[in-house]
Amino acid sequence: MTVPDWSYQTLFRPVLFRLPSEAARDFTLHSMGLISRLPGGPFLIRTLGHMEAWPVLASELAGVAIPYPVGLGGTLDPNGTAHKAMSAFGFGFIEIGPVTPEPIAAKRRIQREPEAEAIVYPEPYANAGLAETVRRLGRKQGHRLPLFVRTRHMPGSSREAACAQQLGSMQALAPYAGGFYIDAYDEAWSAEQNAELADRLRREVRERLGPDKPLLLYVPLDLTEQQMEAFVGQVRPAEWDGIVLGEAIRSEEGAVVGKPAFAASLARVGRLRRLCGRGLTIIASGGVHDPQDAIDLLEAGATYVQLHSGLVYAGPGLPKRINEAVISRRIQQGSLPEAALPPFWSGWGWMCLLGIGMVIGGMLAWLIAATDVVLPYDLAFLGLSRGELAEANARLLGFMSHDRITLAGTMISIGILYFQLAWHGLRRRQHWAKTALMTSGLVGFSSFFLYLGYGYFDPLHAAAAAVLLPMFVLSMRTAADAPPRDGPSRINDRIWLRAQWGQLMLVSLGIALAIGGVVIAGVGVTGVFVPQDLQYLCTSPAMLDAINERLVPLIAHDRAGFGGALFSDALALLIMALWGINEGRRWLWWTFLLGGLPGFAAGFSVHYQIGYTDFIHLLPAYFAFALYMAGLALLYPYMMRRGTGAR
Template identity: 60%
Template sequence: MPDWSYQTLFRPLLFRLPSAAARDFTLRAMGGLSRIPGGSFIIRTLGHMELHPMLRSDRWGIRLSCPVGLSGGLDPCGTARQALSQFGFGYIEIGPVSVRPIADPRPILRDVAQEAIHYPDAYVNIGLDETVRRLSKERGRRLPYLIRIAHHAGADPEQAIKEYLQLMDQLAPYAAGFVVDAIDMDWKPEQINSMLQSIREAARTRYPDKPLLLYLPLDSSPSLWDELCSQDHSAQWDGITIGDFIRTEEGAVIGRNGKADCLAKIRMIRDTLGPSIPILAAAGVHEPQDALDLLGEGADYIQLHSGLVYSGPGLPKRVNEAILYKRTVLSPDPGPFSFWRNWGWMCLLGLGMVLGGVLAWIIAATTVILPYDEAFLGMDPLSLSLINERLLYFMSHDRITLAGTMISIGILYGMLARFGLRCGHHWAKTALATSGIIGFGSFFLYLGYGYFDPLHAAAAIILFPMFILSMRGRADRPSRQEPNLRNDRAWRLAQWGQLMFVVLGFALALGGLVIAGVGISYVFVREDLAYLCMTPEMISQINDRLIPLIAHDRAGFGGALLCDAAAITIIALWGINQGERWIWWTLLLGGLPGFAAGFGVHIAIGYTDLLHLSPAIFAFLLYIAGLILLYPYLMGARGSSIVRTKVQHRG
């Protein structure tokens, strides 16, 4: 459920449901998808949550793939933990976990205007036994777990200590570290200090390899912190986690407004404990700029909760991109790769596709049939025209649409090579590799009816080495273009534009499969035969080699369309980034030849059956709508807020 589907389709529907029902439905759906074969691959593919090595850190002996974590309160039952681990997180917080389950029948409420969630009780959880049971059943865990443990309300300090030790004893096999949520506002500071010291000493003895982090409530008073620090116990923790909720008379509120209190807490901790102790900030991150503000103030890691609900599941990826960009601009620019290293070969391949498409268009619009086609048929164009003048028109229609698609592919390849592969972008190389494999593989479709096309074979022999040479080397450089930081109107419009092009890509892929399938099986659809005023049997009676020749054209066009669709789909899924003007021009220029060829030839030959043209009309509407909606986002000017952000992050 990436942002382009969440913001446009799912969020409006989910927000019509009660909050708890919407949450449970979403988590069950994601969890169910992640457990089926290939489900995790689908999640990663749709969101492209690959984390760059520059985001990694080693803390407390734990390898963290990025500085973004998931708050435990978002998925209290662990229903979709496997799915959420694919979203671009470096670790997952589990909890709060208490010895006995805590439930509250009151509803969870949303405050959309304030981007907040009202929980009747922020400590609702399934209890220790059920948590252990579920953790014991997990397989193939990808991320480290920081387990937040809490005592029951009303417990005295002595009873609370027993509960914490019981929690750690049973959860230790599954925990990379513990977050101790033991600051009870109903206790006196000296009681809190004494209990924290007892917990810490017992944990150090029993589990010396497990880091212990102190949980600091977001709404705790500065005076309480001063009391805790006065006895110098707080500095003995391995880190501080700043909570994400503020208590109210009705329960607890988690939302965007928590950011100000979180910033104040970060400054307070840094002023008292200095720069060495790690801080995990868990409040108020609803867009990438919020995360940069917390990191710039002195936090080392951030956790997401309500931001995922209001901004979408793509938020961790966007935050990681903003952090990566900040680190990238501070490192030396290696410059683009040389022309002959890899991307130049792809540019030449794209140029070859464009020239080949132009040549094929000219031939299809004039003679239609090449000499080797005549030799195969044993008939010249004039003979075909005398039998049925629409036969040549129909063959021209297939060949011109193929030519337009070839030009589109060539433009896409050239642009992806010049602006993507040249800069070492992984997604651009993946788009080219996927599309190229499909394109060269589709050559075998031409042989489906036993017709060998020497021109296509010669083109493949010339272009395939260029494709191989263009795939050399690694493409893992981070982008040096500033990513989006705000959930502004341009970003929201872009989610709709991205949806249009994703749907377009999948629609073209489906169309390519159908056309290729028809080409190697039935060859004609009903509308084709109505246009020709002939049956397949009548065509075979004219020349039994005519259907194989037409089938070769149809299968070739289907394969080319599928190749084109693969590049467009990956661009739409992974390449949309604010201010990337070349992406908009790539989509515009890459689509024009295909649509011009498709509509132009149908009008020229009088093949204007509305049912036959309806898929092309639908695709064209998606194309135009996508370009309009993406224009402000891709063509607008970037800001420079990341550069201005204080660089204090050490994670």
């Protein structure tokens, strides 16, 4: 499945880790690939992950545009099954390979070692071969990320044969490759012989393919420092476009990829940077399992990092977290200046006023619904007095009060969310905050037309909409192009893992409330009542029509209005839960708390006040409240602590 960390860590990883490694990998990749090909699938992937475009992270590698400093390792998805899906996760480039002239099959299964956070590949060069790779790359890729192809000769080849094989592979792959990783080092040869072969390949590829394809030298991670220095020192690094430091440490079982490789990767990167100077590109790919690993490698001298086992153990949100951590680090170092906050009247201030207006309006609506219940124009529409309504059905006014108080509580909740999102998010030009406001606002204002479904026009609501709608339009002028300044958790500790459960609770709450809002609005414009409503009222729609033929339309107006408002509130909450939760973002935790309380307080208090306590009717509210409380409790340590920074 294409899922972010809050569902991967809590739901899917425990299930996938019960399967054999290859079965789990194939299931995951095919699921992601399938979703990316379905209508609406790419939109779903982008919605769940929400990887924003941040130009401050873009760079070039020998003329090839790299949007983000995080690459996808070739061995994780050797057949490119899910490349289209994963291109939306925050990767800047994708490795293809290793690719050998002929297929190489693994004789044993891939093994997973969860305690060590490692994956063991019995045959490190297993791949489908050149012909199959060319055939696959010839199909539409579904993404625009540059592909860097890692070529390798067949095991046991002579140096002459190895040179011919690699040249032939690169010529066949050139139409699809943005650049090449030349993997030519062979333990059967001396450092001088390996360097001679690498240099020969570089020269001949330049002659045959021209200067447009970046050529990067692939250096195995498990070389000793002496071997690495001897090899790199003789290939003249300045003649290459970069160096790729491998990800695996070989053992008797095979190639070990994962956390055990990180220490060696960090040490080798620092040594390579000292050997090669500042200007040469270095790509490090060993054992990056949390954002701090990537930061450490970048600070040690790496230009880019590649992910493999980190996606398996940390989750698909890792590249986005690394990108955000890189931005946060640059801010801390002063290399990314803070933009001035826009003026109040430039846009975001109008949303603050809209939020305040919603809170005040909700309070007034609550006061009216708890006292008179109906307004003079309601009675004029019915042609009845308040006393006549009470006489017709003793529970009718209480029932109408319960719809209107829950609507009032929802209005207050929306107002709190809008004000907080405007002050803390829109004012700082955060794209996710503007998206939450725009999506919720469009739904909320559009739901006004639901009121007209039964021919009842609410002049007070129309007046409020006429005042608030211009504020909404003016607020959307605010630009939302600033990267987040508060970085994510850099380490995958217990508090971070617990927060994934908390985020799951709030995302589930947003989805549940959205479904509830749609259902309530749908009931409001169709049947109006559910069986529990009629049981509480001890009546039927026909009996209500007999009292007054306009009574059901008036109740329908209340129900449709509440459903539309709840859906609008739920969308804001859902987007906040999906995209906004971050370590140390205290204001958002308080927004969840304060924004949820009015809605739950209104719903529970009015039901118990009027005696409408049917368990089945209130069960969705009990369930939602349980999700709300659990989410807040689980997220509290994560969102209230300061950034973890370095280890």
